Amino acid sequence: MDDVLEQWLEEWYATAYRTACLVLRDPVAAEDAVQEAFLRVWRFRDSIPAGDGRKAWLYRVVVNACMSRGRVEGRYRSRTTDLDFGPEPVSGAPQPDELAERSELSTLVGLALADLPDNLRVPLVLRFYAGLTEREIATAIQRRPGTVKSRLHEGRRRLALDPRLAGWVSELEGAVQ
Amino acid sequence: MNDTTLEALLHSAASSYDVPAFSRVLEEAGETAVPVRRRLGHPRLVAAGLLLVAAVGGAAVWSGHGSGTSVSGSGLATTGSLPVHGSAGGDKVPAAAPVVKGLSGQSTNYGTNGPAVPAPDTALRAAAAGPGLQTDSTDALGTSVAPDGAKVVHTGTLTLTVAKGQVSAVLTQVTGLATGVGGYVSSSTTAESGSTPSGTVVLRVPAHAYDTVLTQARTLGTVVSTTSSGKDVTAEAADQQARLTALKASRDQFLTILAKAKTIGETLAVQQRVDDAQTSIGQLQGEINVLSNQASYGTLTVSVTQKLPAAIAAKPVHRESGLHKAWQAAVTGFVTGVEALLSRSGRGLVVLLVLLVGAGVLRAAWKVGRRRLV
Numbered sequence: 001m002d003d004v005l006e007q008w009l010e011e012w013y014a015t016a017y018r019t020a021c022l023v024l025r026d027p028v029a030a031e032d033a034v035q036e037a038f039l040r041v042w043r044f045r046d047s048i049p050a051g052d053g054r055k056a057w058l059y060r061v062v063v064n065a066c067m068s069r070g071r072v073e074g075r076y077r078s079r080t081t082d083l084d085f086g087p088e089p090v091s092g093a094p095q096p097d098e099l100a101e102r103s104e105l106s107t108l109v110g111l112a113l114a115d116l117p118d119n120l121r122v123p124l125v126l127r128f129y130a131g132l133t134e135r136e137i138a139t140a141i142q143r144r145p146g147t148v149k150s151r152l153h154e155g156r157r158r159l160a161l162d163p164r165l166a167g168w169v170s171e172l173e174g175a176v177q
Numbered sequence: 178m179n180d181t182t183l184e185a186l187l188h189s190a191a192s193s194y195d196v197p198a199f200s201r202v203l204e205e206a207g208e209t210a211v212p213v214r215r216r217l218g219h220p221r222l223v224a225a226g227l228l229l230v231a232a233v234g235g236a237a238v239w240s241g242h243g244s245g246t247s248v249s250g251s252g253l254a255t256t257g258s259l260p261v262h263g264s265a266g267g268d269k270v271p272a273a274a275p276v277v278k279g280l281s282g283q284s285t286n287y288g289t290n291g292p293a294v295p296a297p298d299t300a301l302r303a304a305a306a307g308p309g310l311q312t313d314s315t316d317a318l319g320t321s322v323a324p325d326g327a328k329v330v331h332t333g334t335l336t337l338t339v340a341k342g343q344v345s346a347v348l349t350q351v352t353g354l355a356t357g358v359g360g361y362v363s364s365s366t367t368a369e370s371g372s373t374p375s376g377t378v379v380l381r382v383p384a385h386a387y388d389t390v391l392t393q394a395r396t397l398g399t400v401v402s403t404t405s406s407g408k409d410v411t412a413e414a415a416d417q418q419a420r421l422t423a424l425k426a427s428r429d430q431f432l433t434i435l436a437k438a439k440t441i442g443e444t445l446a447v448q449q450r451v452d453d454a455q456t457s458i459g460q461l462q463g464e465i466n467v468l469s470n471q472a473s474y475g476t477l478t479v480s481v482t483q484k485l486p487a488a489i490a491a492k493p494v495h496r497e498s499g500l501h502k503a504w505q506a507a508v509t510g511f512v513t514g515v516e517a518l519l520s521r522s523g524r525g526l527v528v529l530l531v532l533l534v535g536a537g538v539l540r541a542a543w544k545v546g547r548r549r550l551v
Contacts, residue, residue: 013199018191027194109190128180129187160178165186172182 005045009038012055015130016062022125023066025114030066037065056139059132063122063140070118105168112162120155123148227535227542328414328468331387331475333405337398338484347397348376351479354393358386360474375482387475394479401482410468417465424461428454 016037020030040061041048049057113121126132126140134152138145159165339347345367352362360382367376382390391405431451438444519526 010199014196017196018194021194022187022191030194031197103193105186106190106193109186110193113190124183125187128183129191156178156183159183159186168186169178169182172185173179 002045005042005048008054009041012058013038016058019059019125019130020062020066022110022113022129023063023118023122024070025110029069033065033069034062036069037062040065052136053139056132056136059126059130059136059140060142063126067118108164108168112159112165115162116155116158120151120158123151124155124159127152227539230535327409327411328472329384330408330410330468330471331382331384331405332407332477333387333391333403333475334478334480335391335394335403336401336480336482337394338401338482339398341483343398344374344376344481344483347481348378348479350397351378351380351394351481354390355380355382355477358390359383360386360390363476373483373485375480377478377480380477380479381474382477384473384475387477391477394477398481399484410472414465414468414472417461417468421458421461421465424454424458428458 013034017030017034020033021027024030024033037058041058048054113124116124122141123137126137127134132140134145134148137143137148137152141148143151160169337347348365348367352365355361360380363379363381365376365378367374369375380390391403395403428451431447431454435444435447435451438447
């Protein structure tokens with residue numbers, strides 16, 4: 001069972017880590033938070049629910065760890081820094097111009113996310129990056145599905161109004177069409 | 178902004194973070210999992226639980242009355258040296274036979290202050306004959322009971338003042354009164370504060386001579402105060418005896434079963450039941466012994482102090498001014514009013530305090546719960 005659990009955690013490690021990065025906006029704090037969360041999962045592995053609830057349960061632990069970490073470090077409410085966004089080199093050896101373009105986009109998205117309060121940012125990240133359903137998000141953040149829905153709506157509305165993303169949004173939606 | 182665009186934006190932002198290697202973060206966790214400990218799923222359940230606890234606590238306080246006249250603690254403190262026979266530890270049962278050996282720890286040493294009390298032979302005979310002979314109507318300790326069979330626990334206090342230099346003599350006389358009727362001194366203390374010596378003796382007096390001793394002791398000095406109370410414990414004693422009989426019958430049945438056990442598992446299981454029953458029997462026997470002793474010997478606490486010199490006793494009253502009197506009257510009235518308020522609403526205040534504490538805990542728990550959420 002331990003091997004299966006370890007494999008399962010390894011599969012979710014990258015997504016959980018990047019989710020924490022988007023929530024905390026600090027790679028170091030995110031790594032600590034995810035490690036703490038995974039240790040907690042490991043210690044309480046007898047409590048892991050079976051079936052579809054596992055994913056939501058895992059993210060609940062991760063989100064709680066992020067909130068604790070952010071609270072401890074007093075950073076998660078900070079709106080002042082964007083130095084942690086974008087400087088990390090992307091694996092896969094992209095071309096320099098692609099790298100610059102992607103870095104600029106990620107920086108702008110990071111800034112826009114940073115302007116959102118936690119209660120809007122976390123559901124957005126869980127829904128549109130981690131791929132959780134609204135019901136799973138409700139489990140992860142211990143709120144009703146209706147609350148999750150309204151927060152997703154509000155978060156999306158605020159991001160859409162962010163002038164820093166306007167150009168990229170139109171470009172992306174034009175490319176899709 | 179549609180879902181696809183939003184996903185693209187967030188994935189783009191996320192992909193700028195290099196994922197560290199999945200080093201064995203689990204190595205720190207050790208190999209043992211923490212047992213499942215389910216938490217209440219909803220703060221409202223916690224709130225309901227706390228309110229229930231507060232309500233039950235309040236109700237308990239509201240309905241909390243004393244169950245009767247309390248028995249002096251000083252008498253109980255010397256239980257180990259009192260004429261209590263057949264202690265819990267001595268009531269051991271061998272594994273093969275349901276025979277109670279008991280009564281091996283008969284102590285007649287009652288401390289340094291009091292003389293040894295003669296062992297009640299009738300009690301020894303009754304108890305040594307085995308548990309089957311002890312019924313509700315048989316008092317194994319030879320306890321003195323009222324003519325109608327009632328058992329009464331007597332407790333009382335007597336405070337005397339005596340002439341100068343007579344404290345020790347009166348204490349000796351009081352002790353002699355108790356020992357003369359078969360009682361003994363449970364404890365005694367003497368003190369000398371300034372020029373006023375005083376002393377206190379706690380006497381255990383046979384129940385049948387309790388009133389006589391109290392009456393005689395009152396004549397040895399000037400009575401300052403006296404209290405006396407009696408508590409009928411007949412029903413309690415009968416109930417304990419019935420429970421003891423039932424427990425012994427149950428234990429005997431287990432012993433019979435134990436003799437027929439064939440496997441180790443069966444033997445261990447039944448032996449555990451026998452041990453449990455035996456433990457309960459021992460505890461109950463101890464309670465019965467204590468109660469019987471309390472009913473057999475009343476507890477009389479006699480305090481003797483020296484009379485104050487006449488010059489001090491007749492100290493002239495200090496003349497006070499009208500303003501001072503008015504101030505004193507105001508203070509006294511205020512204190513009296515507060516006391517009356519507290520005495521009449523004491524339970525209500527306690528309930529209110531319990532509810533306030535419960536509400537505080539609830540609020541703290543709610544805040545803690547909320548902090549972990551997004």
